[in-house]
Amino acid sequence: MANARFIDTARRVIRCEAEALSTLAEGLDDSLSDAVDLILNATGRIIISGIGKSGHIARKIAATLASTGTPAHFVHPAEASHGDLGMVTRGDVVLAISNSGEAPELANLLAYTQRFGIPLLAITSRPDSTLAQQADITLLMPRLDEACGTGVVPTTSTTMTLALGDALAVALMEHRAFSAENFRDFHPGGKLGAQLRRVGDLMHTGEAVPLAAEATPMSDALLTISQKGFGVVGVLDADAHLSGIVTDGDLRRNMAGLLDLTAGEVMTRAPRTIGPAALAEEAVNVMNESQITCLFVVDPEGSNKVAGILHIHDCLRAGIV
Numbered sequence: 001m002a003n004a005r006f007i008d009t010a011r012r013v014i015r016c017e018a019e020a021l022s023t024l025a026e027g028l029d030d031s032l033s034d035a036v037d038l039i040l041n042a043t044g045r046i047i048i049s050g051i052g053k054s055g056h057i058a059r060k061i062a063a064t065l066a067s068t069g070t071p072a073h074f075v076h077p078a079e080a081s082h083g084d085l086g087m088v089t090r091g092d093v094v095l096a097i098s099n100s101g102e103a104p105e106l107a108n109l110l111a112y113t114q115r116f117g118i119p120l121l122a123i124t125s126r127p128d129s130t131l132a133q134q135a136d137i138t139l140l141m142p143r144l145d146e147a148c149g150t151g152v153v154p155t156t157s158t159t160m161t162l163a164l165g166d167a168l169a170v171a172l173m174e175h176r177a178f179s180a181e182n183f184r185d186f187h188p189g190g191k192l193g194a195q196l197r198r199v200g201d202l203m204h205t206g207e208a209v210p211l212a213a214e215a216t217p218m219s220d221a222l223l224t225i226s227q228k229g230f231g232v233v234g235v236l237d238a239d240a241h242l243s244g245i246v247t248d249g250d251l252r253r254n255m256a257g258l259l260d261l262t263a264g265e266v267m268t269r270a271p272r273t274i275g276p277a278a279l280a281e282e283a284v285n286v287m288n289e290s291q292i293t294c295l296f297v298v299d300p301e302g303s304n305k306v307a308g309i310l311h312i313h314d315c316l317r318a319g320i321v
Helices: 004-026 030-040 053-067 105-116 132-135 155-177 180-186 191-195 217-227 250-253 282-292 313-316
Strands: 044-049 072-074 093-097 120-126 135-140 211-213 234-237 242-248 294-298 306-311
Touching: 004 155, 030 120, 044 053, 044 105, 044 242, 053 072, 053 093, 053 155, 105 132, 120 132, 120 155, 132 135, 132 313, 155 180, 155 242, 180 250, 211 217, 217 234, 234 306, 242 250, 242 294, 282 313, 306 313
Parallel strands: 044 072, 044 093, 093 120, 120 135, 211 234
Antiparallel strands: 234 242, 294 306
């Protein structure tokens, strides 16, 4: 019975916050567009500040903006009063977050923006608050009950603030045509970075690639397969284009008189290939679907010239599964 009550509570909280997000979305107006334009026209960074739970949300918004092409930095309001105001310069835009709009820790930061003419954006739920009155643009959140039921634990308000920050970041990202390639540059590590690795980043090239001409005797082709360690050999035509591939399956199918044949006579024609610019995750999908362990990487211009070879183990080592 107790477990059921906990689940009911959790569902109530989630539904409350979901309804708040819907209300927030419906209430968006031109102030969001104005905020996006202001940030786009800034020559410096977006300085984001908040105290308490708003501070935690501010850090996340700053991180999201920075990782999606908008230079951003979190400044703690208390530290700002002890020297960190020097991080805020002309050309920056300050985004201050306070649900009540009356956080005293923000006072010095707000005064600083007024003194030096630094544009101030505000996220708050109170249009008559000190923060809203001093801001150049206010992103106003609806005043809704917190999901805690007591009205004192920041839950609904912080969820809406986070969503509003995400909305700003994605709007800016889309305007700048921020691509997956740009995103990869900012996320080289971890699972996310692994998912955005390109085939060209992982493939083997040069002398490591197992290749043989169509006229190569199978005795020599077998030696290449053994030496290179990929279990296959790519077969090239007279113009050095990839015309086929010799695999373990081809060897088994041609066991009778194998050493009397050439690589061109044993190979499987038109093998699956991939381009160097493809995501490594796509290569893994191709290998899984085709039940193979490696792919030859070919010139993306359609010439079928071999650029390298990618093995499933290369992808696994890079964290792509």
